[in-house]
Amino acid sequence: MTPYSEMSREEREKELALVKEQFEELKARGLSLNMARGKPGKLQLDMVSDIFNVFQKPEDFLSDGVDSRNYGEVTGLPAAKRLFAEILDCKPEQIIVGGNASLQLMYDTISKAVTHGLLHSPRPWSQEKEIKWLCPSPGYDRHFKVTESFGFTLIPIPMTEEGPDMDAVEQAIQDPAVKGMWNVPKYSNPQGIIYSEETIRRIASLKPAAPDFLLMWDNAYCIHELEGEYVPFPDILSECAKYGNADMPVEFASTSKITLPGAGVSVLAASEANIQYFTELLSVQIISFDKVNQLRHVLYLKDKAHTLELMQRHAAVLGPKFRAVVDALDREIAPLGIAKWTRPKGGYFVSLDALPGTAKRTLALCKEAGVTMTGAGAAFPYGKDPQDSNIRIAPSLPPVQELEQAIEILCVCLRLAALEKLAA
């Protein structure tokens, strides 16, 4: 196959006719496939559903003398704190164990900064004229939506293979209106990038003009390898503390993709001073989170080693799905020179950069042929990809056979959109 850019106009016209025909054929199949969100598949859900069998008798609901079924322990069961501290490589005293959704813990952290201010805030953020926020892009659309919802000005920061462009970050934080930054430091969403040690060092040693700069550290994929062994990763809390920034980071994680997305446990990790501050605010908001579910997770996951074994079983289900996507792209698209994509070793996404100006069109074509994808531009602040190029592929939900059909359709749509663009 010849790269499209090297084809003659005539060759491209011929190819366009051929690809159009393929597209119509695929469309005629009337499929309904979904690669939109990072949802685990049914096989993964069934695999962990024995988590619901851990309680057998009333005594099982006790943990460190606490009856998990009653009110109390607003910051979570001690045993759950120990489990997550081991997984995140921090101290149990640095942990709050929450409800089923880490997104809610993140939203609430920012919401409380707005309504009450953070530990080092001169005033609640609602009393500031403008709040600016750093968004490494492409990034997680739900992160960007949270800060957009509070009316912050979102500032895109380019992603490099080592993480956010730190020159840009170090420049931006000299503005005292810049109050924080989103991060998915391990297997970033959507590119699967692991922040390098140097990036983490530069982040931990930032000297922001804002005294209450909030480093949002969403360690969503902290133990979510797709292949190979667990990759150790620095603890951001102690890294920041080294540089006098102990209270700057707030870390988040959850078991949404360890046990169950609809019924997992979330966790917040921060300095002890922050934990004390957040606990005071949290005590007004809730008497306690679902401690029975916390204990269920403690009894099921046991410890880090046992949890990593479970993650290997998830990887055994997910690995082939990711390979199906990347293999198809290698085979169908690579020779044509119309897109680049990541080969993630963990996380839940493949990030693809199509020919600039063709992402929206590609996804419209996918939809026409029955494949739902994350909306074009979603990985950028305000949903606007300046290049109209980035496409997020979420291979986790469909069974492999459906996935192969979906990716076949995506490949044809990429080709069709590229040929249309080159003909224009």
Place this chain on the structure above:
Amino acid sequence: MTPYSEMSREEREKELALVKEQFEELKARGLSLNMARGKPGKLQLDMVSDIFNVFQKPEDFLSDGVDSRNYGEVTGLPAAKRLFAEILDCKPEQIIVGGNASLQLMYDTISKAVTHGLLHSPRPWSQEKEIKWLCPSPGYDRHFKVTESFGFTLIPIPMTEEGPDMDAVEQAIQDPAVKGMWNVPKYSNPQGIIYSEETIRRIASLKPAAPDFLLMWDNAYCIHELEGEYVPFPDILSECAKYGNADMPVEFASTSKITLPGAGVSVLAASEANIQYFTELLSVQIISFDKVNQLRHVLYLKDKAHTLELMQRHAAVLGPKFRAVVDALDREIAPLGIAKWTRPKGGYFVSLDALPGTAKRTLALCKEAGVTMTGAGAAFPYGKDPQDSNIRIAPSLPPVQELEQAIEILCVCLRLAALEKLAA
């Protein structure tokens, strides 16, 4: 026994010496008893713990075609909406089913009013100069803390036997800075008062100056009778709609005292316009609440009739505890004329008004003798009881035998504090 006020000084001195001796005897027992919070007792927790056995096979996790284990359905499982709509006598379209804590739903409703504004707000409340809030008192301390935490000015409204003093409420809402009001309309916390039909009519037909007046309707004890049959109660949503106030109320309830405080399900009910507005905001905050727990409740509680049967079993445990408290007060305190108390037919509290100026002292004495009670003044805005008279008794947690010991101590402390006061 002679009422203390009718005793001669000599008689009172004799009585004081006697009561002091009793107090020292009780103190010497070194007890540690708790009547501080409305926590269900172990018997109640064990009684409902078969809720954790409802799932047997993977298909059980499906509900209306939705896999409860995965992401999705931000407003809750349809089946859970139907269950709570039946219990609250409203429509499933008027329901959002949340996490384990209705307090969190309440906090979030007010927090979003502050950060984003409500459906009819001219601007977010954070941009208002002052927010005033009506607090029927005595009331629920955690309610008052939420509005205090956001810096609102709390305005006490006297409680009558029919609910809040509506003359005072109708007067207060003419101030556009008055943005809302707390309510526990059935078996109010702590007095166990049921709002009368006339009170509800006057509330539903309020014409507040604020266009975004928020009627917080915490129906915490909606089906929580302590004796006798279920008492039907008007649906505040349709009542308000009758008077053109469809978007004014937001109702809350939970299964914290139906199933488990630490692992129940919460619910928000409001007009369909409000539900749509809140859903948009909620979609930024969370992908979905714990739907497995929602489905667990649907399968366990089944429907309203079946849920009411369960509540009768709770009443069979709680009734004797409440009678133990009230009987002891009738026997030990009534003849002395030093306090009045409620005889609740539902809810979780007995409210006692001691001789003015003796509540704090009584509770300090209780603590000295090993009985922890809710702090004096807790039922009033800013924790300040102007009369220093109100004491909230929570009889639900201790087993009857412990409760009898605790109430014996309370009675002696009430007498001691009264005698000290009368001697002063």
